[in-house]
Amino acid sequence: MRKTASTNTINKEQLEANCGIAYTNSILSGRWKLSILAFLLDEKKLRYSELRNRLTGISERMLIVKLKELQADDLINRISHPEVPPRVEYELSKKGKSLESILIEMSKWGTKNATKK
Amino acid sequence: MRKTASTNTINKEQLEANCGIAYTNSILSGRWKLSILAFLLDEKKLRYSELRNRLTGISERMLIVKLKELQADDLINRISHPEVPPRVEYELSKKGKSLESILIEMSKWGTKNATKK
DNA sequence: GAAAGTACATACAAAATTGTAGGATACTAA
DNA sequence: TTAGTATCCTACAATTTTGTATGTACTTTC
Numbered sequence: 001m002r003k004t005a006s007t008n009t010i011n012k013e014q015l016e017a018n019c020g021i022a023y024t025n026s027i028l029s030g031r032w033k034l035s036i037l038a039f040l041l042d043e044k045k046l047r048y049s050e051l052r053n054r055l056t057g058i059s060e061r062m063l064i065v066k067l068k069e070l071q072a073d074d075l076i077n078r079i080s081h082p083e084v085p086p087r088v089e090y091e092l093s094k095k096g097k098s099l100e101s102i103l104i105e106m107s108k109w110g111t112k113n114a115t116k117k
Numbered sequence: 118m119r120k121t122a123s124t125n126t127i128n129k130e131q132l133e134a135n136c137g138i139a140y141t142n143s144i145l146s147g148r149w150k151l152s153i154l155a156f157l158l159d160e161k162k163l164r165y166s167e168l169r170n171r172l173t174g175i176s177e178r179m180l181i182v183k184l185k186e187l188q189a190d191d192l193i194n195r196i197s198h199p200e201v202p203p204r205v206e207y208e209l210s211k212k213g214k215s216l217e218s219i220l221i222e223m224s225k226w227g228t229k230n231a232t233k234k
Numbered sequence: 235g236a237a238a239g240t241a242c243a244t245a246c247a248a249a250a251t252t253g254t255a256g257g258a259t260a261c262t263a264a
Numbered sequence: 265t266t267a268g269t270a271t272c273c274t275a276c277a278a279t280t281t282t283g284t285a286t287g288t289a290c291t292t293t294c
Contacts (some may be wrong), residue, residue, distance in 0.1 A: 018171075020227030021155045021220065029146045030251075037173075038138045048271060059253055066274060084261040085270040095230065100224060103138065105219045110137025113212065165241055167282055176283055179265075182244060202240045 005042055024102070032058060032066045037096060038103050040076060045091045075099070125191050140210070141219070144190055147181045149175060154213060157193060162208045 028034055032055065039054050040046060046054070052063055067090060070076045075096035081087040092099075131151060145151055148183060149172065156171050163171070169180055186192045192213035198204040209216075 007232065018152055018155050018224075019140070020224040020229075021230065022152050023231040024223040024227035025148070025151045027167065030149070031142070031146070032252095034138050034142045038136070060272075061254085062252060062276095065252090078272095083270095084259095085268090086260090086272085088271065098230075099226065103162040104221045105222055107137040109216065109219060110139070110141035112137075113215075114137060114140040138237060149282095161255075166239090169241095178244090178284085179282060182282090197241095201289090203242085203290085 010038065013081060024114055028099075028102075030066070032062060033070060034103070034106065036063075036066060037099060038107065039074065039095075040090060040092045045079075045089050048090070049086050051090065063069065069095070096098070118225045144192070145216075146229070147183070147221075149179060151220070151223065152188060153180075153183060153187065154209065154216060155224065158217060159205060159218055162196075162206050165205050165207070168207065182214065187213070 012025065028037075030117075035055055036051065039051060043050075048063070048067075052058065052060065055063065067076065067078070071078055073095075074093055077091050077093050079088070079089040145154075152172055154167065156168060160167075165180070165184075168184075169175065169177065172180065184193065184195070189194055191210055192211075193207050194210050196206040196208065198206070
């Protein structure tokens with residue numbers, strides 16, 4: 001990122017930096033997605049029911065909705081096994097894995113600052 | 118945030134206590150905060166009107182609301198100069214500056230992935 | 235003396251997000 | 265026959281977030 005700008009015009013780098021952040025934000029913001037991604041980063045592959053158990057308080061509807069959005073953004077893969085009862089697993093896609101550094105930074109910052117309040 | 122009485126809030130507090138990511142998310146999520154912080158990281162100190170101009174499309178109400186929330190979370194400082202017409206500047210606090218690595222990672226990821234779709 | 239600039243505030247409304255309740259499927263075990 | 269399991273779906277309702285419109289205090293400029 002850049003240093004102080006003395007004029008009131010916004011330069012290209014600034015706009016792009018902000019655009020990048022705004023795009024990432026639009027993909028990740030909301031109450032559940034980051035947690036879903038974090039669990040998948042941690043445990044590689046999780047079943048629907050395993051995710052449901054880890055995400056304390058999430059409704060089945062929200063879990064489905066958010067999993068679908070994450071698939072639509074190509075951040076996770078859905079692996080469906082044709083069995084009865086059904087078995088479906090989720091894992092990070094390549095694009096999803098590329099979020100690792102963001103997730104790690106957010107986790108570190110959170111654990112460091114969560115208690116201070 | 119939801120009412121304290123709802124079961125969801127209880128679960129949210131649990132998540133915040135147990136998971137750094139959830140805490141960080143609860144502090145940063147929403148449409149504007151990350152952009153506000155990014156501009157302040159870039160330009161060190163900005164007046165209210167300068168922020169308003171950079172955050173294309175934000176209403177004055179939202180800007181005030183979000184600036185107050187960021188102050189309440191001790192991420193930014195408000196510097197009021199006793200002049201007429203009023204002059205108020207905002208800057209990152211120490212805690213706000215500690216978000217730098219998150220902001221940079223999100224900016225990088227966004228600019229890298231935004232065009233691909 | 236009317237307009238314009240600053241940094242807000244307030245009431246209200248629209249939109250987005252999240253939640254609740256119930257059901258569908260389709261096989262399997264009792 | 266009845267109940268159980270895992271994954272997901274749909275209608276609808278509550279909650280949260282964001283937006284619109286308007287006002288305020290004060291002073292300089294036209």
